[in-house]
Amino acid sequence: MIPAAFEYYRPTDMAGVIALLKEHGDDARVIAGGHSLIPMMKLRMAEVPHLIDLQAIEGLNGISIAGGTVKIGAMITQHEIINSAELEKAAPIMKEAALQIADPQVRYMGTIGGNVANGDPGNDMPGLMQCLNAQFHLVGSDGDRVVDARDFYEAAYMTDREDDEVLIAVSFAAPIGGFAYEKQKRKIGDYATAAAAVQISKEGGKVGAASIAMTNLSDTPIWSEAAGAALIGTACDEASVKAAVTAMLSDIDPTEDNRGPVAFKRHAAGIVLGRAIARAWSRA
Amino acid sequence: MSNKMHVKLNVNGEDHEFLAEPRELLIYALREKLNITGPHVGCETSHCGACTVTMNGKSVKSCTVFVAQANGAEVTTIEGLGNPDALHVLQENFKEHHGLQCGFCTPGMITRAAKLLEENPNPTEADVRFGIAGNICRCTGYQNIVKSILSAASEMNAAKEAAQ
Numbered sequence: 001m002i003p004a005a006f007e008y009y010r011p012t013d014m015a016g017v018i019a020l021l022k023e024h025g026d027d028a029r030v031i032a033g034g035h036s037l038i039p040m041m042k043l044r045m046a047e048v049p050h051l052i053d054l055q056a057i058e059g060l061n062g063i064s065i066a067g068g069t070v071k072i073g074a075m076i077t078q079h080e081i082i083n084s085a086e087l088e089k090a091a092p093i094m095k096e097a098a099l100q101i102a103d104p105q106v107r108y109m110g111t112i113g114g115n116v117a118n119g120d121p122g123n124d125m126p127g128l129m130q131c132l133n134a135q136f137h138l139v140g141s142d143g144d145r146v147v148d149a150r151d152f153y154e155a156a157y158m159t160d161r162e163d164d165e166v167l168i169a170v171s172f173a174a175p176i177g178g179f180a181y182e183k184q185k186r187k188i189g190d191y192a193t194a195a196a197a198v199q200i201s202k203e204g205g206k207v208g209a210a211s212i213a214m215t216n217l218s219d220t221p222i223w224s225e226a227a228g229a230a231l232i233g234t235a236c237d238e239a240s241v242k243a244a245v246t247a248m249l250s251d252i253d254p255t256e257d258n259r260g261p262v263a264f265k266r267h268a269a270g271i272v273l274g275r276a277i278a279r280a281w282s283r284a
Numbered sequence: 285m286s287n288k289m290h291v292k293l294n295v296n297g298e299d300h301e302f303l304a305e306p307r308e309l310l311i312y313a314l315r316e317k318l319n320i321t322g323p324h325v326g327c328e329t330s331h332c333g334a335c336t337v338t339m340n341g342k343s344v345k346s347c348t349v350f351v352a353q354a355n356g357a358e359v360t361t362i363e364g365l366g367n368p369d370a371l372h373v374l375q376e377n378f379k380e381h382h383g384l385q386c387g388f389c390t391p392g393m394i395t396r397a398a399k400l401l402e403e404n405p406n407p408t409e410a411d412v413r414f415g416i417a418g419n420i421c422r423c424t425g426y427q428n429i430v431k432s433i434l435s436a437a438s439e440m441n442a443a444k445e446a447a448q
């Protein structure tokens with residue numbers, strides 16, 4: 001499995017990256033950990049005549065938590081997410097989810113920037129970012145901008161990012177309350193058959209706020225506002241969980257593939273969401 | 285477009301310089317350019333872990349790294365951990381506890397286990413199983429691999445204590 005030949009660049013600043021992207025248009029792409037891009041290039045499903053490595057760019061490797069806001073640099077790996085005590089304290093759902101991605105070797109290389117920019121519906125971080133109502137920070141030749149994770153995904157591998165833009169960080173308000181990332185997969189290292197990201201906060205014994213997002217059940221991640229709304233004000237009893245699951249099921253649109261037929265995926269989606277809500281509520 | 289680039293790699297403490305196309309995979313540079321054949325090609329699709337090496341302190345599948353990305357890196361392979369005259373504790377324990385049968389997965393398995401024990405010197409059985417989840421073995425059923433790694437961990441810890 002030999003990918004098509006390419007020109008390799010390792011610029012040392014972002015201006016260099018942007019200049020190369022502008023010069024080569026959609027013939028150029030950045031590479032972060034390479035663990036989505038290289039397999040695609042090996043299969044020749046992606047051809048990248050100009051490959052721009054982000055490894056030497058400074059300023060993409062930090063996790064900062066200040067004033068209740070968590071900011072994670074694009075080149076932070078899943079391994080680093082798992083091992084950051086500070087992040088675990090501020091947003092423990094990040095570690096719970098990262099531990100369910102791929103396998104140890106992949107987690108040393110796979111970055112949060114690559115995971116959210118990739119646009120593969122199978123990636124776990126995009127749904128999680130929507131659950132957390134995260135913002136994506138982009139820089140490009142026309143300047144900087146910030147996009148909500150909930151507005152970023154258009155279709156499989158299609159996002160709001162322009163070809164000459166680089167994602168430099170994600171940020172979100174440190175979540176409050178209980179959390180859970182629940183994922184059904186065929187084996188370790190597999191993408192989700194169905195996965196759910198849930199944050200729930202409790203007020204006076206009732207659900208104060210709830211945010212629910214689903215992974216690999218449509219051609220984009222699905223933040224189900226209706227599913228969250230079905231829980232608010234309830235005691236998270238059986239009937240309200242059922243209502244949340246029903247609401248979620250009308251927002252997803254899975255397709256049949258080697259992970260199973262549509263009916264099975266809808267069944268699995270209901271199960272993982274039920275479990276995620278129960279765990280999040282028990283922690284709220 | 286066969287634009288070769290100059291690549292520098294430090295492998296097992298030794299500096300190497302060679303010309304390669306950027307798209308060459310690290311595993312092939314190691315095996316075919318440098319004759320370091322410990323890391324194996326099992327699947328070539330990032331799934332089996334037979335090609336695992338340590339690169340700049342990370343366990344990586346060297347079939348999923350372009351040699352261009354590795355340029356300037358420090359790499360450790362099974363050859364850098366031990367040799368037939370001076371086996372690494374993990375190699376001793378794999379031998380002792382039948383941690384291998386055909387041996388195809390073993391270089392990647394031990395290279396990964398070495399990194400795991402460096403990061404977590406006192407793993408539980410569950411930690412070991414989770415930590416080697418990226419390495420597939422078709423022969424052993426993993427039981428003896430886990431046993432070998434746990435035994436190596438306690439031997440390494442005993443040696444550390446004795447040294448203090």
Ligand SMILES: Cc1cc2nc3c(=O)[nH]c(=O)nc-3n(C[C@H](O)[C@H](O)[C@H](O)COP(=O)(O)OP(=O)(O)OC[C@H]3O[C@@H](n4cnc5c(N)ncnc54)[C@H](O)[C@@H]3O)c2cc1C
Nearest residue numbers: 032033034035036037102110111113114115117123124167
């Ligand atoms: C065996 C295996 C199992 C896996 N299992 C899972 C899993 O269960 N769940 C999961 O979520 N992922 C899984 N992955 C994917 C893995 O997590 C990837 O590493 C991750 O999706 C992409 O991160 P990366 O840094 O490797 O990105 P790359 O492969 O380097 O890049 C991916 C894409 O994003 C673009 N890109 C990267 N960084 C940026 C940036 N900063 N700005 C703009 N564009 C950028 C690239 O141009 C490319 O198009 C698996 C991978 C493997 C090999």
Ligand code: FES
Nearest residue numbers: 326327328333347
């Ligand atoms: S050969 Fe690299 S993971 Fe199988």
Ligand code: FES
Nearest residue numbers: 385387421422423
């Ligand atoms: S010993 Fe044969 S594959 Fe592991």
